[in-house]
Amino acid sequence: MRIGIIERLGLGDELAAHIAMWTLGRDFINTPAGREAVDRLFASVRRNSVERYLAFIRAILRFGRVEPGQEGQPRLTERLHEIRVPVCVVVGGQDILTPESQSRHIAERIPGAELHVIPGCGHITFSEKPEETGTLVRDFIQKAKRR
Numbered sequence: 277m278r279i280g281i282i283e284r285l286g287l288g289d290e291l292a293a294h295i296a297m298w299t300l301g302r303d304f305i306n307t308p309a310g311r312e313a314v315d316r317l318f319a320s321v322r323r324n325s326v327e328r329y330l331a332f333i334r335a336i337l338r339f340g341r342v343e344p345g346q347e348g349q350p351r352l353t354e355r356l357h358e359i360r361v362p363v364c365v366v367v368g369g370q371d372i373l374t375p376e377s378q379s380r381h382i383a384e385r386i387p388g389a390e391l392h393v394i395p396g397c398g399h400i401t402f403s404e405k406p407e408e409t410g411t412l413v414r415d416f417i418q419k420a421k422r423r
Contacts, residue, residue: 366379
């Protein structure tokens with residue numbers, strides 16, 4: 277969808293609005309801090325080059341094995357059980373891109389992984405709830421060091 281928006285409309289306000297709606301939680305987007313984040317997002321989108329941004333999107337699709345010609349390739353999620361390091365999966369309760377159900381799927385397949393859901397938060401938890409996200413990560417790292 278983003279590729280189509282870029283190809284038809286470029287890197288303008290339409291793309292920035294699309295990204296904001298997919299990445300920021302509804303609770304956050306309607307706050308002063310959320311509006312500031314949206315303004316920063318709009319400015320950031322305008323600074324990109326079309327070529328680099330399209331390459332970024334295509335790299336994500338290729339990594340996720342959803343590009344044409346990748347239909348027979350195994351998804352990386354099929355190898356999650358092979359991970360042998362401590363893992364902390366953090367997801368916003370309002371995340372549309374990687375919803376809680378997908379994050380739970382990931383955490384359940386990694387031996388010993390922890391799942392933390394931050395309520396009222398979208399995809400970019402460290403922007404919307406930096407203190408809570410930072411505390412989760414810090415506490416996880418401290419616990420992992422003791423193992």
